Amino acid sequence: MFGPFLGRSLLEVAFTAILGRLDPFRVVILREMQLRPDYTPERRSQASIQWTGDIHAEKKVDDLWRADRSVKDMTRALFGDYYEQIFWRGAFQRLVDSVPEDRGGEWMRELRRITPEGILPRLRLESARIYSACSKGVHHEFLIPPSNFYDATTLLKDATELVARVALVANASKDMLFQLPSQEAIECFERLQV
Amino acid sequence: MPQLDNLESVNLILAAEDCGPEEFARLHRFSPNDQRVINKLVAHGPVLLQGGRGSGKSALMIAASQQLAPFVPSAVVFGVYLSLRHLPLLRTSGKEYEEIFCTLVSNQILSLLRDTPVQFEPAHDVASLQYAIASLSRDLGKRIVLLFDDAAHIGREASLGDFFDIFRTLSSSTVSCKATIYPGVTNFGTRFDVYNDATVVEIVREEEQAGFDGLFTDVMSARFPAMLGREVASPLKIDRVAGFLGQSVLGNMRGFIFACNEIVEGPPDRSIGFSTLGETLLRLATNYYWPLLEEVSPKLGKYIPMVDPAKQIAEAILRECGAKNSGRRSALVHREIMSRMPKPFEILEYAGFIAKRESSRALKSGGRGSRFAINLCLLLEHVPGARLTSDLFEKWRDEKEEPVEFHVRGSQLAGISAPQPLENADLEILNEPVDRLYKSRAYPYGLTDRMIGILKADGRVTVGDLSRATDEELDRLDYVGEATIRRMRSVVGQAVWM
Numbered sequence: 001m002f003g004p005f006l007g008r009s010l011l012e013v014a015f016t017a018i019l020g021r022l023d024p025f026r027v028v029i030l031r032e033m034q035l036r037p038d039y040t041p042e043r044r045s046q047a048s049i050q051w052t053g054d055i056h057a058e059k060k061v062d063d064l065w066r067a068d069r070s071v072k073d074m075t076r077a078l079f080g081d082y083y084e085q086i087f088w089r090g091a092f093q094r095l096v097d098s099v100p101e102d103r104g105g106e107w108m109r110e111l112r113r114i115t116p117e118g119i120l121p122r123l124r125l126e127s128a129r130i131y132s133a134c135s136k137g138v139h140h141e142f143l144i145p146p147s148n149f150y151d152a153t154t155l156l157k158d159a160t161e162l163v164a165r166v167a168l169v170a171n172a173s174k175d176m177l178f179q180l181p182s183q184e185a186i187e188c189f190e191r192l193q194v
Numbered sequence: 195m196p197q198l199d200n201l202e203s204v205n206l207i208l209a210a211e212d213c214g215p216e217e218f219a220r221l222h223r224f225s226p227n228d229q230r231v232i233n234k235l236v237a238h239g240p241v242l243l244q245g246g247r248g249s250g251k252s253a254l255m256i257a258a259s260q261q262l263a264p265f266v267p268s269a270v271v272f273g274v275y276l277s278l279r280h281l282p283l284l285r286t287s288g289k290e291y292e293e294i295f296c297t298l299v300s301n302q303i304l305s306l307l308r309d310t311p312v313q314f315e316p317a318h319d320v321a322s323l324q325y326a327i328a329s330l331s332r333d334l335g336k337r338i339v340l341l342f343d344d345a346a347h348i349g350r351e352a353s354l355g356d357f358f359d360i361f362r363t364l365s366s367s368t369v370s371c372k373a374t375i376y377p378g379v380t381n382f383g384t385r386f387d388v389y390n391d392a393t394v395v396e397i398v399r400e401e402e403q404a405g406f407d408g409l410f411t412d413v414m415s416a417r418f419p420a421m422l423g424r425e426v427a428s429p430l431k432i433d434r435v436a437g438f439l440g441q442s443v444l445g446n447m448r449g450f451i452f453a454c455n456e457i458v459e460g461p462p463d464r465s466i467g468f469s470t471l472g473e474t475l476l477r478l479a480t481n482y483y484w485p486l487l488e489e490v491s492p493k494l495g496k497y498i499p500m501v502d503p504a505k506q507i508a509e510a511i512l513r514e515c516g517a518k519n520s521g522r523r524s525a526l527v528h529r530e531i532m533s534r535m536p537k538p539f540e541i542l543e544y545a546g547f548i549a550k551r552e553s554s555r556a557l558k559s560g561g562r563g564s565r566f567a568i569n570l571c572l573l574l575e576h577v578p579g580a581r582l583t584s585d586l587f588e589k590w591r592d593e594k595e596e597p598v599e600f601h602v603r604g605s606q607l608a609g610i611s612a613p614q615p616l617e618n619a620d621l622e623i624l625n626e627p628v629d630r631l632y633k634s635r636a637y638p639y640g641l642t643d644r645m646i647g648i649l650k651a652d653g654r655v656t657v658g659d660l661s662r663a664t665d666e667e668l669d670r671l672d673y674v675g676e677a678t679i680r681r682m683r684s685v686v687g688q689a690v691w692m
Contacts, residue, residue, distance in 0.1 A: 093554065093562075096552065096554060096555065097555070097556050101594065102402065102594065106227060106403060106404075109398070109400065109402070109403075109551075110396075110398075112551065112552040112553065112555075113396060113398070113550060113551070113552065113553050114553055115553045115554050116554050118389065118553075121389035121390060122389070122393070124390070125389070125390055125393060126393065129238075129239050129393075133238060136367075154233060154237060158237075
């Protein structure tokens with residue numbers, strides 16, 4: 001019963017943490033708003049981290065580097081088109097170049113078979129799928145037993161694997177704040193697979 | 195009427211889809227990583243299962259279907275496995291393709307529901323099929339997984355677009371579609387985005403994976419139990435032998451079964467040592483792998499001209515890797531070379547000559563490329579002396595090594611170019627004479643002289659003629675019974691389908 005809740009929480013917390021390390025303003029400003037005396041959890045805050053908008057972009061951007069595009073029209077979503085180009089591809093390339101061949105377990109071997117151009121579409125698709133599946137359980141959308149649609153244990157495992165892969169790739173970037181040393185990151189990654 | 199059925203016996207069972215459920219369970223084994231793949235096939239979400247020829251795509255799909263209803267009546271998911279090896283699907287497109295496809299799916303669902311009171315309305319178009327399957331999900335109270343095998347055929351890319359359109363349309367919150375593809379399938383039509391509309395799951399068996407040796411020992415034990423009783427020359431042990439054979443064929447199940455069969459067909463009192471293993475690898479190279487490129491060629495449609503450059507690439511890589519340090523097991527190919535000749539490389543991957551291990555790795559002199567593991571059967575041919583010694587065995591089993599790099603300029607691949615695909619090419623295999631299907635190393639299910647004579651006398655002179663014959667027409671022929679018809683279907687399937 002708690003699988004979807006845990007899975008969705010894991011995704012939201014993990015991706016917010018990674019977003020905060022890339023774009024600290026986004027997370028720090030939300031913290032400041034929550035410290036204001038007039039902040040109340042009963043009222044929806046426009047500054048809250050939104051899955052659509054902050055993690056996934058609202059829409060695809062064509063012609064990313066058009067000269068007349070203003071900064072406010074450049075999505076800063078974690079899995080958005082701009083971060084794909086300026087962050088994720090380079091991070092992934094650094095990761096596959098830095099991890100010794102015999103380290104990282106089966107998950108790392110799978111990552112090595114993905115191209116730098118393919119990594120973010122893959123992460124987007126998987127994160128969208130797992131988040132959507134978890135959300136259906138959270139919102140009690142099912143009028144028939146949720147177990148007919150998914151195995152919550154597997155969903156949680158999928159969420160864990162996804163978060164681990166995203167975190168490992170992000171950690172490999174020099175632009176990431178509070179990086180773990182590479183060796184420590186790989187050891188964490190390997191332990192999760194046992 | 196005398197039957198040919200009992201005159202020949204086929205010892206090799208290569209195709210999972212030819213097994214009944216009990217035989218399937220008896221012969222097939224799965225590693226922990228294979229189980230992960232099966233879990234993804236059972237789970238919700240669209241999946242494309244990618245693997246080369248003989249890698250076990252069908253076996254994994256069938257194993258997944260056997261975890262679902264109606265096979266397991268209490269399962270919360272209803273699975274429909276369907277092989278799309280139907281010639282009319284290859285010859286049609288558009289509305290005609292859609293109608294045949296929907297009819298096949300409907301018929302399969304009806305046969306699965308045969309012993310239940312659940313109703314299903316057969317459909318002949320995608321919209322009706324979508325509705326019918328959604329109703330079925332509601333009536334059963336179960337999620338639906340559709341497992342499509344052999345949907346893709348690069349010799350006939352028009353039908354690929356039709357199939358993936360339907361794949362995308364049928365996928366919903368209650369229906370998950372899964373399909374097998376192989377390296378070389380790159381045209382998914384205009385509406386299907388392979389990055390966003392499905393997860394590609396690759397079948398990969400690498401010797402570094404946990405349980406690799408154990409898997410191949412289990413398969414050897416299930417299919418060739420006599421081998422476990424054979425003497426193994428010291429310092430070898432049977433699990434090391436099994437693991438080495440598995441590694442040699444890049445983890446490919448069909449290649450492994452052929453390798454074991456080569457050993458079993460040899461003198462039964464001969465111990466299994468380095469010379470036996472070496473001879474087995476060399477025979478596989480000569481009798482299976484190189485002929486495979488000839489076998490595959492007439493199926494490739496407009497990509498037939500890519501086979502010659504594929505051979506040239508293979509020979510260049512094997513020469514270079516064989517000469518260096520007595521056989522280096524992997525090659526790192528600059529991505530500019532790959533982008534110049536993608537199809538020949540995909541053909542080599544499909545045929546099991548090479549297996550991609552890394553998509554993007556830095557070369558020492560700059561640039562990035564893909565790293566491939568090399569089939570050891572073929573590599574051994576190019577090692578000086580072409581002999582498997584104990585030193586070479588240990589080196590290939592246990593040593594880490596750098597890949598041989600192939601740069602844009604100066605490498606043996608630099609001078610090879612890929613021609614343009616043919617315009618308006620058809621599936622040549624259908625026009626080939628039926629003699630092509632003669633029993634051979636390439637076609638262990640193949641036809642005998644007598645079978646070929648009977649077919650020709652009946653006016654069925656090409657592979658296409660045989661593939662179009664109905665079971666009733668074949669049954670009317672002298673000396674042809676149920677088992678022979680099955681055998682004919684099997685060899686035609688192998689010949690026509692990828």
